[in-house]
Amino acid sequence: MPLFAMRKESSPGTSPSAPATVRMVEVTDEHDGQRVDNFLFRLCKGVPKSHVYKAIRDGNVRVNKGRIQADHRLEKGDVVRVPPFRLPAPDAPRAVPPAEFPMVYEDEGMLVVDKPAGIAVHGGSGVAFGVIERLRAARPQAPMLELAHRLDRETSGLLMIAKKRNALLGLHRMFREGLGSKRYYALVQGDWVNDRQHIKLPLLKWTTASGERRVRVDREGQAAHTIVTLKQRFGRYSLVEAELRTGRTHQIRVHLAASGFPIVGDDKYGDDETRAAFARQGFNRMFLHAHQLTIPHPLTGETLDLHAPLPRACLQLLKTLESA
CATH class of the missing domain: 3.10.290.10 (RNA-binding S4 domain)
Known part of the structure; x- marks a missing residue:
């Protein structure tokens, strides 16, 4: 038979x-x-x-x-x-390698991972694949996995991903209405003065001659609001916490740089000599980490208070600055 x-x-x-x-x-x-x-x-x-x-x-x-x-x-x-499935051609781009990332929270509606620095959240602009593509490859039976927001490639920390359409819409609504808060740790160049400071500078996207996306402070730009709190001084450097009240592209990076305190390791808005000096010490990333997320759950309304500790490389750098 x-x-x-x-x-x-x-x-x-x-x-x-x-x-x-x-x-x-x-x-x-x-x-x-x-x-x-x-x-x-x-x-x-x-x-x-x-x-x-x-x-x-x-x-x-x-x-x-x-x-x-x-x-x-x-x-x-x-x-x-x-159906007639297509087999990959011999010269086809390589398959997306499946990967799971450090899980901070997961339920039936959403998940939150601790994204490492150096990994894009999605493919595009010269990146073949990112966190979302690798998660989908690792979970082929998942009916839906969609990014609820973005983190820059060199930023580490808490990243939200929706597993249901109503959860995604709920998260988007939360962002539009300014509910909850997202807090980041940043090491900046300079001795930060105020214990707590509101930065309200409008931001405008623009493109360089080479096609690279950038953002600058411009009166024609969108309103942007960042609350910066001093956490610790290290002489010529300061550890601050930045709370986003709006979610513009590169907001924290541009607000801090425009205030005279660029983020250590920032290759777009930071100081090249400082970045090179820290790279020689083995620190090869931007010091910006999404460490706390406090939001109402998009399906239940329950308050979620999620945390991601500073990565080892960042902690080691702070220890080095403390002993200098």
Whole structure:
């Protein structure tokens, strides 16, 4: 008895490396009771699992003409519609490597990770893939994973990701209405004067001749508000906490630089000589870390107070400055 009984229906526009037709596969005794995802993995050897799960989510895989979930159990005599999966070409870009990141919080609606410095939150602008693509690759069965906000590539710390559409909309609404707070630690060049200071400078996006995105203080820009609190002095440097009251691109970086206190390691708005000096000591990043997130949960309204401690490299640098 054959493992699979097959019928065909035409499907134009498929890749030469893939079957040229949609296949209608009848389930035999051997696969009675098997999950449909495992059934497809065996039938479509070589096809990435993420492609299979996407086809199921998109409704391109059907059982007896009906949409199903990945954990649907097949019965003898069921007819499975199998779409023409494309196999990666030999010269295709490399697959996204799956990765999980340090988890700070997770429930059915959202998750919050502690993003390392040096990793973009998403692909684009010369970056093949970022946190969100790698998380999706690590969780191919997740129906949805969407960034709720952004962190710069060289900024570490708390990053929120929605797992449901209503959670994403709730987080976006929270940001629009200015609910909750996001606090960052930054090491700045200079001896910060005030214990607490409000910086309200409008910010305007612009593009350099080479196509690089930048932000500057400009009266034609959008209103921006950052509250800066002094945490510790180190002579020529200061550790401050910056609380965002608005969420403009590069807001903390530009507000601090425009106030005469650029962030250590900032390659866009900081001091090149200072960055090079710290790099020679082994500190090769920007000292900006999203350490606290206090928000109402987008689905329950419960207050979440989440924390991410300073990374080891930042703590070591502070110890070095203390002993200098």
